[in-house]
Amino acid sequence: MAALGHLVSGIAHEINTPLGAINSSNRSILSEMPNLLNVIPSICKVVNSDHKDTYLQLVNKAFEKSLIITSREERKFRRALTAELEERGVAHADVIAESFVELGIYSDVDKYLPILYSENSSDILTATQKLTGIKFSSDIIMTAVDKVAKIVYSLKNFARFDSEGKKVTVDIHQNIDTILTLYNSQLKQGVEIIKEYSLSRALFVVPDQMHQVWTNTIHNAIHAMNNNGTITIKTQEVGDEALISITDTGKGMSNEIISKIFNPFFTTKPEGEGTGLGLDIVNKIIKNHDGRIEVESEEGVGTTFNFYLPIIKEG
Numbered sequence: 601m602a603a604l605g606h607l608v609s610g611i612a613h614e615i616n617t618p619l620g621a622i623n624s625s626n627r628s629i630l631s632e633m634p635n636l637l638n639v640i641p642s643i644c645k646v647v648n649s650d651h652k653d654t655y656l657q658l659v660n661k662a663f664e665k666s667l668i669i670t671s672r673e674e675r676k677f678r679r680a681l682t683a684e685l686e687e688r689g690v691a692h693a694d695v696i697a698e699s700f701v702e703l704g705i706y707s708d709v710d711k712y713l714p715i716l717y718s719e720n721s722s723d724i725l726t727a728t729q730k731l732t733g734i735k736f737s738s739d740i741i742m743t744a745v746d747k748v749a750k751i752v753y754s755l756k757n758f759a760r761f762d763s764e765g766k767k768v769t770v771d772i773h774q775n776i777d778t779i780l781t782l783y784n785s786q787l788k789q790g791v792e793i794i795k796e797y798s799l800s801r802a803l804f805v806v807p808d809q810m811h812q813v814w815t816n817t818i819h820n821a822i823h824a825m826n827n828n829g830t831i832t833i834k835t836q837e838v839g840d841e842a843l844i845s846i847t848d849t850g851k852g853m854s855n856e857i858i859s860k861i862f863n864p865f866f867t868t869k870p871e872g873e874g875t876g877l878g879l880d881i882v883n884k885i886i887k888n889h890d891g892r893i894e895v896e897s898e899e900g901v902g903t904t905f906n907f908y909l910p911i912i913k914e915g
Contacts, residue, residue: 615751617785618744625737625744632737636730642723651714655724658705658712662732665704677706684709690716699725703732751781765809767889769802769912772810772844776833779814783822790828799835799842804912809885816878817846817905824850824903837911841891844907852899861895 646655669677678697685693688709696716700709703725709716715724780793787793821831829849836843853861862883886893890910897903 615748618747621744622741625740628737629734632730632733636727636734639723639727639730642720643727645720646715646718646724651718654712654714658703658715658724659728659731661705662703662728663735665732674701677701681706681709685716688713692722696721696725699729702729751784765806765888767804767806770805770807770810772799772803772805772835772842772909773797775805775807775810776814776844779811779818783818786822786827787831791822791825792830794830794832796832796834799837799844801837801842801911803842803909805889805909806885809888813882813885813907814846816882820878821846821848821850821903824848824852826850829902838908840911841908842911844909845904846907847902847904849902852901852903853895853897854899858895858897862893 643655646652678694678701681697681700682694685696690696690713700706705712715721718724780787818831825831825848831849832845832847834843834845834847861879864880883893886907886909892908894906894908895903896906
């Protein structure tokens with residue numbers, strides 16, 4: 601239950617973060633719309649003129665912006681563009697140079713000169729900046745929606761409970777990744793995950809029970825490392841068994857503690873932070889799957905939990 605509580609708290613944070621991004625981006629779009637509407641007449645003039653293709657090139661170039669530059673680089677580009685535009689007799693060269701840098705245009709200004717020489721150049725650049733801002737906000741919303749969808753998908757897999765505990769054929773990597781997704785909030789705060797997946801065959805397990813195994817093990821690993829370290833998850837085939845190893849770089853355990861960790865109600869956590877039932881449940885689940893657990897640990901170095909499970913025999 602302690603692991604589940606931490607998991608739920610992390611999920612709430614994971615969902616609130618993209619929802620906040622969606623809300624902020626949506627407000628940004630709404631605030632830009634009135635300004636964009638004011639300059640639409642200038643855009644229409646360009647679109648209906650011989651400069652239509654030039655304007656579309658400008659917009660597409662701005663939409664492609666991906667390079668993030670430093671303030672120093674920004675000033676350098678702005679000075680260079682200002683000088684180049686002044687040489688070509690473009691009015692308000694410094695203002696236009698600033699707009700170009702914001703749009704991600706740092707060179708090849710000659711192709712845009714027909715627009716820059718027009719009387720509506722200021723409105724056209726303003727409109728392009730507004731459109732780019734709206735696209736940027738839309739991209740943020742799409743990224744946030746995808747993130748929430750991934751979390752919801754993982755939650756659905758996590759919550760899917762088979763009341764009869766029926767075993768089914770499962771891709772154990774996807775089974776583990778579901779829990780990693782749900783723990784993402786806590787993992788990204790200082791925990792690096794290294795995945796070394798080489799197991800190629802499916803396992804015959806109860807999915808939600810295996811979720812419990814990974815939830816408790818990963819929760820314990822994070823706690824052992826004080827939320828700062830590396831968790832390595834390795835899968836491989838060893839004879840007629842699958843070996844799933846979860847290694848942390850935490851404080852490790854003595855042989856005396858290792859001999860007790862699967863005992864009901866035994867915990868190394870402070871009072872009130874653990875029930876001592878997590879690993880007892882994990883052990884029972886693995887035994888229920890005709891598997892076994894081996895623990896390797898070195899104090900000050902870390903701990904590895906090796907889960908051995910039978911592989912489905914073909915034929």
